Amino acid sequence: MVGRPRRCHDRRVGVFDVAADAYVRFMGRFSAPLSGPFAEVGLAGVDRSARVLDVGCGPGMLTCELVRRQGASRVSAIDPVESFVRATAASYPGVDVRGGTAEDLPYADDTFGATLAQLVVHFMRDPAAGVREMARVTVPGGRVSACVWDHAGGRGALSGFWRVVQRCDPEAEGEATLAGSTAGDLTRLFVDAGLREVDETLLEVRREFATFEEWWQPFTLGVGPAGAYVRGLNQIERVGLEGALREEHGDGPVTIQAGAWTATGVV
Structure with a gap:
């Protein structure tokens, strides 16, 4: 059994206060392919001349897709992590990139x-305040959209990791209880924020890794709750977890089929 490091899903900036490249190597491999289908949903019916905002932009995976569709001068992006703000601004110099939180959009x-x-x-x-702020800065008739991995349903990009962790360490929290992770969560947040015509669906992405190491190594970079959990293990515990994960997934290829609950609503 692995040990029990500190609780893994602190919502604060700290779990993502990492180099932008580390985030790209860890979650970017899933969020980049998700950004196209998500933008398709979020921009449905939105004029190509409209300004659009990427809330919690990270190093710019969704920003890239919005720039492709709307043009850099019409895209704004915001994130509380300084390294992500710098990375997005450097990658997309025409985009208005700012530091800040969803709950207090500037x-x-x-x-x-x-x-x-x-x-x-x-x-x-x-989350409720964040969605209300997203609605506030959106024009009447405009669209507000959000997506979250289906952690509760076991179909998130990291669900396979957490299943093995919780077999080894039953006290590990995982991410299944986070807001939006269950069917209907985002809809309730959107309706409570006053949005109308709310629609929720499941977007799916698929990634294949040639070897176990290719899939596993980014978990050691300390990104997000999963990375924080791995980093909190001592060497023996980490080797034990790696062995349990390898037994589960094999030496490769490792295929991840992930789903994200996605809600859209009209202001």
């Missing part, structure tokens, strides 16, 4: 034709 009312948050709501300190 934009005027009715600014954007669409506001999107990819894999962010479950890490907001106050």
Whole structure:
């Protein structure tokens, strides 16, 4: 059995206060392929001349897709992690990139034709306040959209990891209880924020890794709750967890089929 490091899903910035490259290597391998289908949903019916906002942009996976569709001058992005803000600004110099939180967006009312948050709501300190802010800065008739991995249903990008962890360490929390991780969670948040015509669906992505090491190594970079959990293990515990994961997945290839609950609503 592995040990019991500190509780793994602190919603604060700390679990993502890492180098942008580490985030890209860990979660970017799943969030990048998700960004296309998510943008398709979030920008449905939105004029190509409209300004759009990426809330919790990270190092810019969704930002990239929004720039492709809307043009850099019409895209704004915000994130509380300084390294992510720098990375996104460097990659997309025409984008208005700022530091800040979802719960206190530094934009005027009715600014954007669409506001999107990819894999962010479950890490907001106050998800209800964050969604209300997203609605506030969106024009009447504009779209607000968010997606979160289906952690509760066991179909998240990291669900296979957490299943093995919790067999080894039953006290590990995982991410299944985070806001938005269960079917209907995002819909309730959106309706409570006053959004109308709310629709929730499941978007799916598939990634294949040639070897176990290719899939496993980014977990050691300390990114997010999963990375924090691994980093909190001592050497013996980490070797034990790696062995249990290898027994579960084999030497490779490792295929991850992941689903993200996705909600959209109209202001």
